[in-house]
Structure formats: C-alpha cells, structure tokens
Amino acid sequence: MTSANDLVLPAGPVAAARHPLFIATGSIAAAGTMLMFGMLAVWFKFRDASELRPGSGGKLIHDWLPADLKIPEVATNTLAVTMVIAAIMGQWAVYSAARKDSQHTQLALFITGLVGIAAINAQVAIYKQMGAVLADGAYQTMFYAITGTMLVLICSGVAFSFVAAFRVLGGRVADRAVVTAHALYWYFLTATFVALWFVVYVQK
Amino acid sequence: MTTVNLPSTLGAEATAGSGFLSSVGAWLTTTDHKRIGRLFIGTAALWLLALVGVGLVLGFERIDSKTLTFNEGMLTQLFAASKTLASFGVMVPLMLGLSLAVAPTQVGSRSVMFARNAMLGFSLWAIGSALVVGALIANGGPGGGNAQMVDLYLLGLALVIIGLIASAVSVVATVLSARSAGTDLADVPSFSWAALIGSSSLVLTLPVTLGTLIYAAVDHHYTRIAFDGNMGLGKWLGWSMSQPQTFLYIIPAIGILAELAPAVARRAQPLRGGVFVGVGLVSVALLGSVTQNVHGLAWTGTLSDKAKSFVPYALFNLLPILGVVVVLGLALLALKSDSIKMIAPFVPAFLGGGMILTAMLGNAVQLVSSANLAGTVFEEAVLVYISYGTVLVAWGAIAYWGPSLWGRMLPTKAVVGVGALGFIGTVFAALPMFIAGFADQKADSVKDFDYSGPVKLWNLVSTLGHGIFTACVIAGIVVAIKSFTTGEPVVGNPWVDGGAQ
Numbered sequence: 127m128t129s130a131n132d133l134v135l136p137a138g139p140v141a142a143a144r145h146p147l148f149i150a151t152g153s154i155a156a157a158g159t160m161l162m163f164g165m166l167a168v169w170f171k172f173r174d175a176s177e178l179r180p181g182s183g184g185k186l187i188h189d190w191l192p193a194d195l196k197i198p199e200v201a202t203n204t205l206a207v208t209m210v211i212a213a214i215m216g217q218w219a220v221y222s223a224a225r226k227d228s229q230h231t232q233l234a235l236f237i238t239g240l241v242g243i244a245a246i247n248a249q250v251a252i253y254k255q256m257g258a259v260l261a262d263g264a265y266q267t268m269f270y271a272i273t274g275t276m277l278v279l280i281c282s283g284v285a286f287s288f289v290a291a292f293r294v295l296g297g298r299v300a301d302r303a304v305v306t307a308h309a310l311y312w313y314f315l316t317a318t319f320v321a322l323w324f325v326v327y328v329q330k
Numbered sequence: 331m332t333t334v335n336l337p338s339t340l341g342a343e344a345t346a347g348s349g350f351l352s353s354v355g356a357w358l359t360t361t362d363h364k365r366i367g368r369l370f371i372g373t374a375a376l377w378l379l380a381l382v383g384v385g386l387v388l389g390f391e392r393i394d395s396k397t398l399t400f401n402e403g404m405l406t407q408l409f410a411a412s413k414t415l416a417s418f419g420v421m422v423p424l425m426l427g428l429s430l431a432v433a434p435t436q437v438g439s440r441s442v443m444f445a446r447n448a449m450l451g452f453s454l455w456a457i458g459s460a461l462v463v464g465a466l467i468a469n470g471g472p473g474g475g476n477a478q479m480v481d482l483y484l485l486g487l488a489l490v491i492i493g494l495i496a497s498a499v500s501v502v503a504t505v506l507s508a509r510s511a512g513t514d515l516a517d518v519p520s521f522s523w524a525a526l527i528g529s530s531s532l533v534l535t536l537p538v539t540l541g542t543l544i545y546a547a548v549d550h551h552y553t554r555i556a557f558d559g560n561m562g563l564g565k566w567l568g569w570s571m572s573q574p575q576t577f578l579y580i581i582p583a584i585g586i587l588a589e590l591a592p593a594v595a596r597r598a599q600p601l602r603g604g605v606f607v608g609v610g611l612v613s614v615a616l617l618g619s620v621t622q623n624v625h626g627l628a629w630t631g632t633l634s635d636k637a638k639s640f641v642p643y644a645l646f647n648l649l650p651i652l653g654v655v656v657v658l659g660l661a662l663l664a665l666k667s668d669s670i671k672m673i674a675p676f677v678p679a680f681l682g683g684g685m686i687l688t689a690m691l692g693n694a695v696q697l698v699s700s701a702n703l704a705g706t707v708f709e710e711a712v713l714v715y716i717s718y719g720t721v722l723v724a725w726g727a728i729a730y731w732g733p734s735l736w737g738r739m740l741p742t743k744a745v746v747g748v749g750a751l752g753f754i755g756t757v758f759a760a761l762p763m764f765i766a767g768f769a770d771q772k773a774d775s776v777k778d779f780d781y782s783g784p785v786k787l788w789n790l791v792s793t794l795g796h797g798i799f800t801a802c803v804i805a806g807i808v809v810a811i812k813s814f815t816t817g818e819p820v821v822g823n824p825w826v827d828g829g830a831q
Contacts, residue, residue, distance in 0.1 A: 146443045146507040153499045153530075157537045164538035164620065168545055172556065260548075264556035271548040275541070 151307035155314035198255040202327040205248040212241040213316040216309035228299040239287035363442035367431025377419030382800040389793030391776040410471035413571040416717040425582040429525035438510025443503035451497030458489025472563035484547040498529035524585020531578040539570040573693040574615035583723040591661035596669040611653030618646025626697040674742040678749025679726025685719025708767025711760040718756040738817035752802040758795025762788035
C-alpha cells in the first residue's frame with residue numbers, strides 16, 4: 127500500500143553549503159553584540175539618571191560609582207590587553223590553518239584558550255580587588271550583571287578554543303571553517319569587551 | 331519558485347524502532363527540520379489554547395465591572411500571561427516553526443543547518459515556556475507576590491529567549507548558506523526571504539530583551555532597588571511583548587501572504603523585488619525596539635519639537651505599515667489575472683493579513699498623544715488583532731504546506747470555515763475594545779471603569795469574540811489532528827495539479 131511518505135517528490139541534488147558555520151557564528155556574534163550593547167545602554171540610562179556630585183578635580187560628576195569603590199585600573203587594563211592578545215592568537219590559528227600547518231594551528235588554538243582562562247582569572251581578580259557586595263546597591267547589582275554576562279561569553283569562547291584545538295589535534299587540519307569561525311568569535315568577544323571596558327572601567 | 335519536498339536524511343532515525351516510548355524518543359531527539367517545525371507549531375497550539383482561555387476569562391470578568399470572580403493577584407497574572415503567551419508562546423514559535431519546516435525545502439536544502447541547535451532551541455523554548463506558565467499560575471509573573479516564582483518566571487523567560495534565538499540562527503544559516511546551487515538570495519521564495527528577515531530580527535532584538543532580563547533577574551533576586559522588583563518587570567520588559575516589537579514576530583506571516591497570492595493567481599509574482607523590499611521595511615521596527623522606548627507622536631510645541639517627535643514615530647511605526655501595504659498591494663497586483671483559482675488556504679491567510687494590518691494602523695493611532703489612548707484597552711485590542719491575525723495566517727500556511735509536511739491535506743471546507751470563524755472571533759474580540767479605548771476604559775483592569783455608553787455591551791461582545799476564537803482554535807486543532815493522521819494521502823502538489831480549489 128502506498129503511504130503518504132512514498133508520495134513526496136524525490137530529493138534534488140545535494141547542495142554544498144556555503145560557510146554555514148561562519149554565518150552561524152556571525153549571527154551569534156551579532157546576537158551577543160546586541161546583548162552586551164543593550165546592557166550597556168541600560169547602564170548609560172542609570173548612570174545618566176544618577177545625581178551629580180563634585181569629583182576629585184572639583185568637576186561635577188554623576189554619582190554612579192559609589193565613592194567607597196575603586197576600580198583596579200592595572201587589573202582592568204591587563205584584562206583588556208589579554209582579550210586583544212586572545213583575538214590575535216585566534217587570527218594566528220587561521221593563518222597557520224591556511225598554510226596547513228597543524229602544529230602551529232594547535233598551538234595557537236590552545237594559547238587562545240589559555241589566554242581566555244587568563245582573562246577569566248583577571249576578571250575574578252577584579253572582583254576580589256574591588257570587593258563590591260552585590261546586594262549593596264544599584265551600581266553593584268548592575269556591575270555584577272553586566273560583567274558576569276561578559277564572563278559567561280568569555281567562558282564560551284574558551285570552550286570553543288579547546289573544541290577547535292582538539293579537532294585539529296585529532297587530524298582535522300583541512301577543516302578550516304571551525305578555525306575561521308573561532309577567530310570571528312574571539313574578535314567579537316574582544317570588541318565587545320573593549321566597549322564594556324571603556325564604559326564600565328574607564329569612564330566609570 | 332515551486333516548493334519541493336526534500337526528505338530529510340537526518341530524520342531517518344526517527345522511524346527506527348516501534349512503540350510509544352521509542353516514538354517519543356525519536357521525536358525528542360529528532361534532527362528532521364520538518365519535525366522540529368511541527369514540534370514548535372504543535373506546542374504553540376497548546377499555548378494558543380491557554381491564551382484564548384485567558385482572553386475568555388478576562389473578558390468574562392469585565393462584563394460586570396463591579397464584582398470580581400477571581401482575586402486581584404490572579405487577574406494581574408492573567409494579564410501578564412496574555413501578553414507573554416501572545417508573543418513568546420504563540421506568535422514567535424508559530425512563525426519560527428513554519429520557517430524551520432518550510433524554508434529549508436524551499437531553498438533546496440535537505441535539512442536545516444545545525445539541526446541539533448534548532449532542536450536544542452525548541453527544547454529550551456518548551457521547557458522555558460512551561461516554567462513561565464507554571465510561575466504565572468503560582469503568582470510569579472510581573473507584579474506577582476511570590477518572589478521565588480517571580481525568579482522562576484524570569485529564568486523561564488530567559489530560556490524561552492535563548493531557545494528562540496538558537497532556532498532563529500539555524501533558519502538564518504540555512505537561507506544564507508544552504509541554497510541549492512545557482513540560487514541567488516534574490517531568487518528565494520517570498521516566504522524564505524521573510525523567514526530570513528524575521529529570524530534575523532529575532533537574533534538582533536531578543537538579546538536586548540535578554541540583557542534587560544539579566545539585570546532585572548539579578549536585581550529582583552538580590553536587592554530589588556534598581557528595577558523596582560516584581561512591579562518593574564512590566565515596565566522594563568513590556569516593550570518586548572508590545573508594538574512595534576511584535577511587528578518583527580509576524581514578518582514571516584507577511585511572507586506567507588506574499589507566497590499565497592501568486593499561488594491563487596497561478597502566475598509569477600510581478601515586481602518580486604518590491605515584495606522583498608516590503609518585507610524588509612517591516613523589519614525597520616527593530617530599530618525602534620532596541621531603544622526599549624515607546625515612540626509616540628506629540629504634535630505640540632515648535633516645528634522642531636514636532637519633527638523630533640514625528641521622525642522616530644514615523645520611522646518605527648509607519649514604515650512597517652508601508653511595508654505591509656506594499657506586500658498586500660503587490661499581492662493584489664498578482665491577483666489581477668485571468669487564471670485565478672481560489673485555494674482554501676488563501677482565505678484565512680488573507681483575513682489574518684487584514685487583521686495584522688488593522689493592528690498596525692491601530693498602533694499608529696494609539697501612539698498619537700492627542701488621541702489619549704495610552705493605558706486604555708485600545709492597546710490590548712492591538713495585541714489581540716495582531717496575535718489572532720497571526721494565528722489565522724498560520725492556519726492558512728499549515729493548510730497550504732500541510733501536504734508537504736504531513737503528506738495529507740486539510741479539508742477545504744474546514745480550512746475556510748475555521749478561517750472565517752476565526753476572523754469573526756478576532757473582530758468581535760478586538761473591535762469593541764478599540765471603541766472602549768476611546769471611552770477611556772483602562773487597560774489591565776477588570777473593575778471600576780464606568781463611562782457613558784454601553785459599557786457592558788462592548789465587554790460582552792469582546793468576550794463573545796474570545797469565545798468564538800476559542801471554538802475556532804479547538805476546531806482547527808481537531809481538524810488538523812484528524813486530517814494529518816487519517817486523511818487522504820496527497821499525490822503531487824495539490825495547488826498545482828488543480829485538485830484543491
């Protein structure tokens with residue numbers, strides 16, 4: 127007996143997908159950018175709504191960062207530089223993969239992952255040095271929310287680095303799509319973090 | 331372009347094994363894009379039942395504004411449920427489900443790209459939406475009194491949003507990267523184009539909601555200072571369940587209309603590029619959404635003040651209307667043909683499209699400050715028009731693509747009947763609220779409103795409308811289940827072979 131499934135039209139030729147992983151990663155990067163920039167927009171809204179008070183130079187500043195909290199500038203700047211290094215390592219992996227140099231591709235991917243871990247460590251160090259208590263006020267709540275979200279994104283980047291590294295280690299050197307998408311993801315993380323660093327840690 | 335039915339090789343495992351458990355397991359682990367799409371559609375149908383039930387209960391409560399059947403806390407949650415379910419339980423998943431089921435076959439791909447990601451998206455959405463509904467039942471939605479349940483609501487909503495983004499990414503990747511050889515983006519069918527634009531809009535706007543949600547969740551759980559705790563959730567997250575954001579959710583519905591008109595006219599769509607531009611214009615609403623503000627029109631002050639108010643208002647609220655008008659106009663142009671043969675799915679889709687356009691026009695009127703419609707039931711009516719209209723368009727789409735998704739057809743009379751009933755229900759449910767809005771009947775309230783005019787009549791007719799739509803939804807679900815399981819198998823493409831007018 128003929129079933130409904132037997133009556134569907136036959137399949138066409140299989141089409142080779144064009145850079146699906148790169149496009150998907152680009153979409154996720156776009157979503158992540160909107161996530162972080164949306165959070166920064168709300169951050170701006172609250173900062174602008176805060177009252178004015180005299181700053182250290184006598185200039186009136188928004189009373190947003192509580193006076194008892196100090197941003198550890200060395201640690202935050204180190205974190206920003208760390209993120210840039212991670213992106214450069216990601217691009218090094220692409221450069222090596224394009225030359226079918228599996229050793230350097232693996233090395234670059236593992237270093238990217240390790241630099242990502244260093245970035246996580248730096249963020250944790252910033253939390254410790256600042257000593258902000260989450261429940262103390264609006265600034266602290268929003269500070270942990272936005273930097274915590276960034277931290278989760280960096281963790282996902284580290285996982286991506288190690289997955290890509292182990293794929294290359296397993297012999298899939300010719301599979302450049304993953305390495306390229308990985309680099310794109312780290313570019314996104316770096317660009318987004320730099321924006322966050324400037325707004326939260328530099329402008330305060 | 332003709333829609334072809336490509337059997338998914340990835341879903342082959344679904345037929346292996348027998349028995350109920352293996353069947354459920356096969357569905358829950360499927361990578362067949364048609365099954366994932368059907369899972370979205372089927373689960374959205376369940377939430378649709380809940381949505382119309384909520385509409386019915388709230389309408390019933392409004393008939394007599396002096397007495398309350400339910401307590402106020404429950405009513406607050408019912409209003410929150412109607413907004414949350416309309417957007418994230420019905421409109422987005424229905425359209426995303428259709429996109430996942432249909433777009434890959436339209437562009438000539440065997441499967442959706444990253445099918446497991448799409449399935450993960452469905453799972454997260456389904457679990458999240460169940461948590462949201464559970465939290466709402468336990469007094470945990472916006473304004474809810476149970477703090478732990480409010481946290482659960484926020485967690486559920488976050489899962490819903492992450493799931494929808496994940497599935498939308500798969501649709502975007504499929505249309506952009508898995509088209510058959512030689513098919514340019516300009517050659518894809520109108521629905522696939524709308525699926526791409528709609529999914530891209532979700533990918534770009536839902537993360538903004540997620541960001542605010544994270545702030546609100548952390549604030550609610552720990553301090554309740556910055557975001558006003560449970561009472562502030564509606565204020566901070568409300569834009570994602572309101573207009574113009576909802577315009578983005580229904581973009582695929584515009585594509586369905588654009589797809590069905592040439593099928594009725596039996597000719598190629600004239601000025602196809604115009605349809606693409608029209609669909610794109612609707613997505614301009616995303617610029618308004620990401621600002622997380624309402625952009626009303628205040629026609630007061632100097633010319634500069636008027637311009638400052640008019641430009642964002644027109645950009646974010648009028649341009650999407652222009653987009654829909656362009657698509658509808660070109661659909662009518664396609665219908666100017668000697669070879670027209672009406673097909674049943676076009677009827678509900680066309681009526682639903684009319685409801686969506688009415689919602690957009692209503693939204694534009696509501697945002698004119700001198701109309702004094704803000705905070706009235708006029709706002710609610712806009713959401714009813716757009717959500718019920720989207721359901722009607724989806725019903726048309728299910729009837730149209732049913733043969734390629736299920737291998738069976740819906741009966742013509744049932745498709746038209748349910749569509750017509752749904753249209754009547756939508757008009758009855760929403761139009762009286764438009765009128766009551768002009769009489770200043772408050773939104774999100776079921777009591778203490780009194781104005782000159784037949785107060786009871788408007789609310790009674792609206793309740794009747796929700797009742798009719800509930801009957802329409804139940805009838806639609808019954809007809810679909812019966813026809814797609816035991817109906818006659820379809821031979822070839824029924825819309826081309828002339829067997830289904």
